[in-house]
Amino acid sequence: MFPFKNNISLDRNINRSLYLQLCDQIIGYIKSGKLPPSTKLLGSRKLAEDLNIHRKTVISAYDELISQGWIETVPAKGTFVTSSLPIITPKKIDPLASKTNLKNKSDFSFLTRPHLKRKYANTCNKNVLKIDDGCPDHRLAPIEEIAKTYRNITKKNYHKNLLTYSSVYGNLELRKALVTYLNQTRGLHITIDNILITRGSQMGIYLTSQLILPNNNRIIVGSTNYMTADNTFIEAGGCIEQVPIDDQGIVTDAIEKLCKTKTISAVYVTSHHHHPTTVTLSAKRRMQLLQLAQHYKFAIIEDDYDYDFHYSNAPILPLASNDNNGNVLYIGGFTKIIAPAMRIGYLIAPKDFIDEAATLRRVIDRQGDTLLEQTLAQMINTGDVQRHCNKVLKIYKTRRDLFCSLLQEKLSNFFDFEVPKGGMAIWVKLHSTYNWDVVYNEIEKSSIAFSTHWKRYDNDNSKHNGVRMGFAALNEKEIHEVINQLVIVFKKLYT
Amino acid sequence: MFPFKNNISLDRNINRSLYLQLCDQIIGYIKSGKLPPSTKLLGSRKLAEDLNIHRKTVISAYDELISQGWIETVPAKGTFVTSSLPIITPKKIDPLASKTNLKNKSDFSFLTRPHLKRKYANTCNKNVLKIDDGCPDHRLAPIEEIAKTYRNITKKNYHKNLLTYSSVYGNLELRKALVTYLNQTRGLHITIDNILITRGSQMGIYLTSQLILPNNNRIIVGSTNYMTADNTFIEAGGCIEQVPIDDQGIVTDAIEKLCKTKTISAVYVTSHHHHPTTVTLSAKRRMQLLQLAQHYKFAIIEDDYDYDFHYSNAPILPLASNDNNGNVLYIGGFTKIIAPAMRIGYLIAPKDFIDEAATLRRVIDRQGDTLLEQTLAQMINTGDVQRHCNKVLKIYKTRRDLFCSLLQEKLSNFFDFEVPKGGMAIWVKLHSTYNWDVVYNEIEKSSIAFSTHWKRYDNDNSKHNGVRMGFAALNEKEIHEVINQLVIVFKKLYT
Numbered sequence: 001m002f003p004f005k006n007n008i009s010l011d012r013n014i015n016r017s018l019y020l021q022l023c024d025q026i027i028g029y030i031k032s033g034k035l036p037p038s039t040k041l042l043g044s045r046k047l048a049e050d051l052n053i054h055r056k057t058v059i060s061a062y063d064e065l066i067s068q069g070w071i072e073t074v075p076a077k078g079t080f081v082t083s084s085l086p087i088i089t090p091k092k093i094d095p096l097a098s099k100t101n102l103k104n105k106s107d108f109s110f111l112t113r114p115h116l117k118r119k120y121a122n123t124c125n126k127n128v129l130k131i132d133d134g135c136p137d138h139r140l141a142p143i144e145e146i147a148k149t150y151r152n153i154t155k156k157n158y159h160k161n162l163l164t165y166s167s168v169y170g171n172l173e174l175r176k177a178l179v180t181y182l183n184q185t186r187g188l189h190i191t192i193d194n195i196l197i198t199r200g201s202q203m204g205i206y207l208t209s210q211l212i213l214p215n216n217n218r219i220i221v222g223s224t225n226y227m228t229a230d231n232t233f234i235e236a237g238g239c240i241e242q243v244p245i246d247d248q249g250i251v252t253d254a255i256e257k258l259c260k261t262k263t264i265s266a267v268y269v270t271s272h273h274h275h276p277t278t279v280t281l282s283a284k285r286r287m288q289l290l291q292l293a294q295h296y297k298f299a300i301i302e303d304d305y306d307y308d309f310h311y312s313n314a315p316i317l318p319l320a321s322n323d324n325n326g327n328v329l330y331i332g333g334f335t336k337i338i339a340p341a342m343r344i345g346y347l348i349a350p351k352d353f354i355d356e357a358a359t360l361r362r363v364i365d366r367q368g369d370t371l372l373e374q375t376l377a378q379m380i381n382t383g384d385v386q387r388h389c390n391k392v393l394k395i396y397k398t399r400r401d402l403f404c405s406l407l408q409e410k411l412s413n414f415f416d417f418e419v420p421k422g423g424m425a426i427w428v429k430l431h432s433t434y435n436w437d438v439v440y441n442e443i444e445k446s447s448i449a450f451s452t453h454w455k456r457y458d459n460d461n462s463k464h465n466g467v468r469m470g471f472a473a474l475n476e477k478e479i480h481e482v483i484n485q486l487v488i489v490f491k492k493l494y495t
Numbered sequence: 496m497f498p499f500k501n502n503i504s505l506d507r508n509i510n511r512s513l514y515l516q517l518c519d520q521i522i523g524y525i526k527s528g529k530l531p532p533s534t535k536l537l538g539s540r541k542l543a544e545d546l547n548i549h550r551k552t553v554i555s556a557y558d559e560l561i562s563q564g565w566i567e568t569v570p571a572k573g574t575f576v577t578s579s580l581p582i583i584t585p586k587k588i589d590p591l592a593s594k595t596n597l598k599n600k601s602d603f604s605f606l607t608r609p610h611l612k613r614k615y616a617n618t619c620n621k622n623v624l625k626i627d628d629g630c631p632d633h634r635l636a637p638i639e640e641i642a643k644t645y646r647n648i649t650k651k652n653y654h655k656n657l658l659t660y661s662s663v664y665g666n667l668e669l670r671k672a673l674v675t676y677l678n679q680t681r682g683l684h685i686t687i688d689n690i691l692i693t694r695g696s697q698m699g700i701y702l703t704s705q706l707i708l709p710n711n712n713r714i715i716v717g718s719t720n721y722m723t724a725d726n727t728f729i730e731a732g733g734c735i736e737q738v739p740i741d742d743q744g745i746v747t748d749a750i751e752k753l754c755k756t757k758t759i760s761a762v763y764v765t766s767h768h769h770h771p772t773t774v775t776l777s778a779k780r781r782m783q784l785l786q787l788a789q790h791y792k793f794a795i796i797e798d799d800y801d802y803d804f805h806y807s808n809a810p811i812l813p814l815a816s817n818d819n820n821g822n823v824l825y826i827g828g829f830t831k832i833i834a835p836a837m838r839i840g841y842l843i844a845p846k847d848f849i850d851e852a853a854t855l856r857r858v859i860d861r862q863g864d865t866l867l868e869q870t871l872a873q874m875i876n877t878g879d880v881q882r883h884c885n886k887v888l889k890i891y892k893t894r895r896d897l898f899c900s901l902l903q904e905k906l907s908n909f910f911d912f913e914v915p916k917g918g919m920a921i922w923v924k925l926h927s928t929y930n931w932d933v934v935y936n937e938i939e940k941s942s943i944a945f946s947t948h949w950k951r952y953d954n955d956n957s958k959h960n961g962v963r964m965g966f967a968a969l970n971e972k973e974i975h976e977v978i979n980q981l982v983i984v985f986k987k988l989y990t
Contacts, residue, residue: 014679015675015676015679015680015878015881016679016680020809023809023812024682024812024816027682027812027816027817028682028816028817030778030782031781031782031785031816031817032817063808064808064809067807067808068778068808068811069777069778069779070778082778082779084779085778085779085782086779086782086783086786088782088786104688104821104845104846104847105821105845105846105847106794106821106822106844106845106847106848107788107789107792107820107821107822107845108707108760108761108788108792108793108794108821108822109707109760109792110706110707110794110848110851111706111707111709111851112851113851113854113855116854116855116857116858117854135659135660138655138656138658138659139655141655141658143649143655143658144649144650146649147645147646147649147650148646150642150645150646151642151643151645151646154638154639154641154642155639155642160633160634160636160638161633162836163633163636163638163834163835163836163837164630164633164834164835164836165630165835165836166836180510181510184509184510184511185510185511187519187522187523193599198860199694199859199860199861200860200861202858202859202860202861203859203860205858206858206859206860211605211606212603212604212605212606214606228857228858231858232858235855235858265603265604266603282564283525283563283564283565283577283580284564284577284579284580284581286526287525287526287580287581287583288581290526291581291583293602293603294602297602297603297604298603299601299603299605312562313558313559313562313563314515314518314559316563317518317519317522321519321522321523321526322522322523322526322527325602326599326600326601326602326603327601327602327603339658339659340658340659340660341657341658341659341660341661341862341864341865341866342658342864343860343861343862343863343864349601350599350600350601350602351599351600352599352600352601353601353605356605356606356607356608359608359611359612360608360611360730362611362723362726363611363697363700363701363723363726363727363730364694364697364698364701364859365693365694365695365697365698365701365838365860366694366695366697366838367836367838368838369836369837369838369864369867370836371836372864372867383510386510
């Protein structure tokens with residue numbers, strides 16, 4: 001007889017009734033072969049006694065197991081594991097293995113994706129000041145306004161319909177609000193048919209890549225380029241062609257040269273501030289790029305992730321402005337303005353492309369978070385988003401100026417950099433006589449950290465020695481601290 | 496001279512300053528070739544007069560355009576469109592075309608996805624009672640509790656860190672809460688390493704498909720099967736093999752037969768209630784399926800989308816319970832319990848698979864909505880989710896019983912069905928002497944509607960004549976109304 005007494009353990013403190021715990025464990029023994037088909041079970045009275053539980057609990061468990069087909073009653077003989085169940089050879093469990101997590105390894109094949117694993121993050125978990133690669137300061141996020149608007153929306157009964165399945169294109173109110181907002185502020189001429197609401201701009205990059213790049217289709221990017229975008233293009237099956245970036249942005253002559261010899265499907269640009277070097281694409285290059293796209297019929301994937309953050313003059317209108325030819329796919333979002341965790345973005349494109357992107361998005365995650373989208377729509381319409389944007393813009397400008405002036409004053413012997421016209425990071429090049437590995441090694445012992453590794457910015461191995469230093473997420477006190485620590489590190493290493 | 500007066504229109508009522516509106520429009524004319532390089536611009540005094548604006552506005556606009564590189568000043572001569580810009584031949588705009596949306600068509604190539612377009616939705620927009628295919632009643636969603644919990648979280652200053660970038664695996668608190676919740680209620684033995692938080696269960700299906708099915712890898716599904724899952728498998732590049740479904744669920748003998756002749760990568764099952772036929776996979780078949788998976792080393796993709804909704808007895812433990820061999824990928828979510836728009840789900844799998852899924856998810860949408868995930872974690876820990884679930888379970892059971900008894904009483908001459916043990920829909924087969932097309936046509940004229948088309952359930956053309964009738968989203972009054980309308984339709988057609 002199977003030793004139930006030693007093998008069943010019931011816990012009155014967990015959130016599952018005793019009779020179901022008993023079921024679960026008996027099923028487990030049946031499935032693992034320890035209770036083979038036709039095994040006789042203890043009578044309910046005896047089992048109740050052994051386990052020190054009420055007999056009714058055992059009867060409920062047996063009833064449940066009978067109704068699920070695991071056990072059966074034979075009149076006048078008793079209760080048995082269902083005789084028609086398959087016979088399982090119990091596995092001998094290696095006592096060592098059982099101490100480790102049994103669910104570590106899959107017993108089937110699947111693809112791995114080494115191309116997505118070039119992460120180059122620094123895994124410093126110390127609670128220290130971090131230099132990121134250009135993140136917003138989440139401490140400034142208008143979170144209370146969001147929660148308040150969100151709650152007000154949920155209080156209105158007619159908003160209950162926001163809770164059921166809705167359009168894969170995104171919340172209608174938000175699409176309407178964006179039509180007005182983007183047409184007024186970015187010179188677009190779009191209707192709601194040109195908008196798909198996405199989960200942050202990353203989903204826009206993913207969707208466009210999946211539609212354009214399979215079958216080794218070629219995409220041109222700047223050298224060096226935003227690594228996650230490159231990863232997304234490779235994931236989609238695309239082939240990356242690199243062209244140089246100079247102080248006017250991506251070199252259009254090099255693009256033209258490539259177009260003459262190869263079929264190009266798309267060009268990826270972060271036209272406002274190139275990632276990572278922060279340079280703005282010049283007027284001349286903008287016009288040339290649009291001309292080339294029309295002539296060679298390629299798509300321009302314009303990732304305008306930090307449009308709102310331009311300090312020296314007004315933000316530069318995107319390539320997508322005045323594009324009536326249908327070449328530009330415009331990607332943006334609210335993660336930089338509001339908060340990284342608020343993953344709402346948009347893809348702006350000709351209607352036929354939007355429809356295909358929506359069709360694909362349907363099988364990825366069905367739709368967005370309608371309530372959050374409605375909240376954002378309301379905050380755009382009331383001007384809350386714009387006001388918040390103006391507020392943080394001023395704060396970030398002050399931080400940029402402070403960071404750059406301290407860098408210039410205290411570290412210009414080691415670094416070259418230009419004051420960025422916008423964005424949240426400075427492109428800082430270490431003089432070629434120094435070595436980032438040595439510097440990183442020393443920084444690790446200090447009270448600050450870099451959140452990304454320098455190799456992230458040199459995925460084509462060009463040895464430019466540049467890294468992005470984010471200034472936006474640090475307040476003025478923290479900026480002083482970071483620079484002071486850098487000074488200490490460099491003094492220690494090089495004097 | 497370019498006629499600025501007639502071609503610039505400024506609007507004081509929109510959310511963009513006048514000088515930027517002026518910039519936008521001049522840039523537009525430069526980009527479209529109507530203001531070619533070296534064109535002389537009007538002096539600021541004259542242009543201000545023509546446009547009836549302050550001269551300072553024009554000067555600000557010209558300064559901005561100069562700094563962006565669109566125009567340049569030649570000393571003692573005036574202001575000109577930058578001479579080095581490329582020359583564009585202005586397009587003649589077809590006056591008819593300009594009236595339609597210019598952004599309808601892309602001027603580049605992309606892939607279309609006909610396999611994702613088998614939608615079979617009924618596009619009835621009349622505000623009438625709808626028979627859906629098994630949706631929860633969003634009117635019952637605990638939306639105020641969610642909004643309250645959400646707001647409480649946002650009020651705590653230490654929660655601000657939920658707003659910045661966080662783990663691609665999902666919020667840590669939610670993963671911890673799910674480990675306890677799932678281990679206790681579903682017989683799983685998992686740690687947080689086995690969980691990836693997804694956007695609803697659909698993202699779980701998408702991720703697993705993308706990892707397992709490319710290169711025409713074979714997946715076995717029941718005939719007939721949940722259409723969106725089939726679409727997702729084809730999208731991933733998989734090859735679908737169909738096996739029959741009977742009253743015990745998917746026919747495992749047929750799976751074994753296939754495994755003997757072909758390499759099978761995965762089997763997709765909705766074991767609790769097969770979609771669409773609602774049948775529960777029997778104990779015997781469960782054990783056989785697990786045996787086959789171990790023997791032939793395929794993955795079982797177990798989509799347990801409505802685990803919580805089982806009325807006759809306790810929910811049946813998933814295949815994933817007691818799976819220490821690493822064959823089962825378990826997919827679930829909260830869209831059915833809470834609300835369809837709350838798109839939080841989870842993928843449970845061996846650690847090596849979870850890591851790959853997370854790597855892929857990184858380029859799809861970066862991460863989930865951390866605040867909402869934290870909200871849900873709190874509601875699981877306080878027992879709110881379980882209490883809500885118990886509450887709606889009772890309501891849905893009453894609705895199922897009413898719907899089935901009325902169907903039996905009033906329409907059994909036309910339909911065959913079994914009372915489903917769980918879920919939110921009844922699998923209703925129209926007697927083969929009748930025709931769904933005729934019935935749908937008549938229903939369209941009535942005051943009710945079907946939200947999906949019968950063809951959706953017969954994608955292998957087996958002529959089973961079955962459709963899903965969702966009962967959960969209709970209250971008792973609405974159920975009476977729906978049945979009465981169906982009675983009227985059938986009487987009109989067939990008496």
